[in-house]
Amino acid sequence: MKVLVTGGAGYIGRYAVKALLKRQHDVVVLDNLSTGSEEALIEGVPFYKGDIRNFKILNELFDRENIDVVLHFAAKLVVPESIEKPLDYYDNNVTGTNSLLKAMKLASVNKIVFSSTAAVYGLLDKKSISEEDITTPINPYGETKLVSEKMIQWCHSAYGLEYVIFRYFNVAGGNKVGFSPVNQTVLIPRILCAAKGLIDELLIFGNDYPTGDGTCIRDFVHVEDLVLAHILAAEKMFENNIQSGIFNLGSEKGFSVLKTFETAKKVTNVSIPYKIVERRQGDPINSVASSKKAQNILGWTPRYNDLEEIIKDAWKYYIV
Numbered sequence: 001m002k003v004l005v006t007g008g009a010g011y012i013g014r015y016a017v018k019a020l021l022k023r024q025h026d027v028v029v030l031d032n033l034s035t036g037s038e039e040a041l042i043e044g045v046p047f048y049k050g051d052i053r054n055f056k057i058l059n060e061l062f063d064r065e066n067i068d069v070v071l072h073f074a075a076k077l078v079v080p081e082s083i084e085k086p087l088d089y090y091d092n093n094v095t096g097t098n099s100l101l102k103a104m105k106l107a108s109v110n111k112i113v114f115s116s117t118a119a120v121y122g123l124l125d126k127k128s129i130s131e132e133d134i135t136t137p138i139n140p141y142g143e144t145k146l147v148s149e150k151m152i153q154w155c156h157s158a159y160g161l162e163y164v165i166f167r168y169f170n171v172a173g174g175n176k177v178g179f180s181p182v183n184q185t186v187l188i189p190r191i192l193c194a195a196k197g198l199i200d201e202l203l204i205f206g207n208d209y210p211t212g213d214g215t216c217i218r219d220f221v222h223v224e225d226l227v228l229a230h231i232l233a234a235e236k237m238f239e240n241n242i243q244s245g246i247f248n249l250g251s252e253k254g255f256s257v258l259k260t261f262e263t264a265k266k267v268t269n270v271s272i273p274y275k276i277v278e279r280r281q282g283d284p285i286n287s288v289a290s291s292k293k294a295q296n297i298l299g300w301t302p303r304y305n306d307l308e309e310i311i312k313d314a315w316k317y318y319i320v
Contacts (some may be wrong), residue, residue: 002026003110004067005050005273006100007074008045009036012115015174015227016071016279023231028065030057031074051211052096052110055103062107069111069234072100075145079119079282082141093144093149101155111237113230114151114165118248120146121167123284127254130290131167131246139283149246164233166226169250169289173222173304173313187218188314191261195270204257206279211286214237215257219288221249222304222313232298242297250289253263255307267311 003020007013008029014035029041043049046065050057061067067101075093076082082089097114102151104112118141120135128133137143150261155161172188194202209213229249236242252314265272294300304310 001068001179001234002028002029003066003234004061004070006030006070007036007115008047009033009038009040010073012171012223012226013071013073014042015041016073016230017045019224019231021045025231028061028067030061030318050105052100053092055099058103059106060101062109067107067109068238069113070100070104070109071113071230071234073115073117074213077117077141079139079141080089082139082144083282086140089140091282093141094147094208097148097151099241101151101161104161105155105159110160111162111234112164113233113237114148114152114163115167116145116149116167116246116251118167118169118287118289119282121287123282125285126288127286129248130251131248131293132228143203147216156244162237164242164244164276165247166229166233166244166294167248167289169221169248169287171223171226172220173310174224175317177247187257187260188264189222191264191272192268192311192315192318194274195264195268195272195315196268199316200273202261204261204274204275204276205283207258207276208279209285211256213256213258216283217254217256217286217288218260219252219254220260220307220310221250221289222310222318225249225300225302225304226284228303229294229298229300232300236298240246245293245297247277247294247298248289249294250291251302251305252289252291253305253307254286254288260307260311263307264311264315267308267315281294285308
């Protein structure tokens with residue numbers, strides 16, 4: 001099949017391109033390089049430098065390329081930034097997805113795998129979150145992803161668009177080619193930045209939560225496992241062997257922030273500087289996925305199922 005990867009020069013998109021090529025699929029990349037990097041592009045893969053909000057370039061791409069399935073990763077995704085700049089997030093994430101869906105409809109491309117987020121669940125405090133649980137996002141990032149999900153679902157009802165929506169929990173591991181790890185806001189890269197001395201210390205936001213050690217509980221999924229789920233979904237869609245739906249992607253294992261920190265200390269053999277500070281607004285206490293739906297329907301089996309292994313894989317790219 002021929003797959004368009006939007007955001008294909010980004011962290012997850014690059015891994016998706018590599019995995020698709022390994023499985024002998026044809027790939028086209030669209031990226032505006034606002035956060036992606038030319039270093040992440042793979043030689044021989046057609047690349048269109050452009051924005052998903054640019055209807056003209058989308059039409060040109062779909063006219064030239066016989067696309068079967070779209071993997072849509074292109075988005076803004078930093079929660080604190082979304083709170084500071086909500087209009088930017090609505091413009092990029094919602095308007096961009098709307099533009100992409102319009103161009104797909106015009107080109108009669110009717111299969112999409114959409115990159116969403118566990119942030120759509122908001123402050124839902126459960127030991128295990130399923131796809132049927134209530135969605136009440138508490139920041140513009142989560143809200144724009146949920147709006148995009150609903151837009152895709154309405155297009156399914158109106159035009160027969162086939163879709164798979166993946167709600168990620170915490171993506172970790174791998175090599176972020178062309179990216180500055182200092183600019184990362186998620187937990188494991190921040191811990192490793194502190195271990196490497198790229199930042200002064202790790203900030204742990206609150207240690208008075210009703211958990212075993214007082215810190216929040218998180219679920220980590222390796223980027224290669226995440227990408228595998230996307231490809232399995234795209235292949236099943238291409239073969240008309242799956243019904244449209246929403247799937248969580250996580251390890252189904254919860255680790256506290258302090259446990260993650262202690263595991264990183266063990267892996268790196270570094271006394272990592274840290275400081276406990278006040279709780280951060282909008283942090284759920286427990287955020288752990290039920291991924292049984294993806295396992296049962298897609299046949300998805302994560303290869304990385306151990307926190308120490310995930311951190312080891314990430315750390316090796318910090319010590320070169």
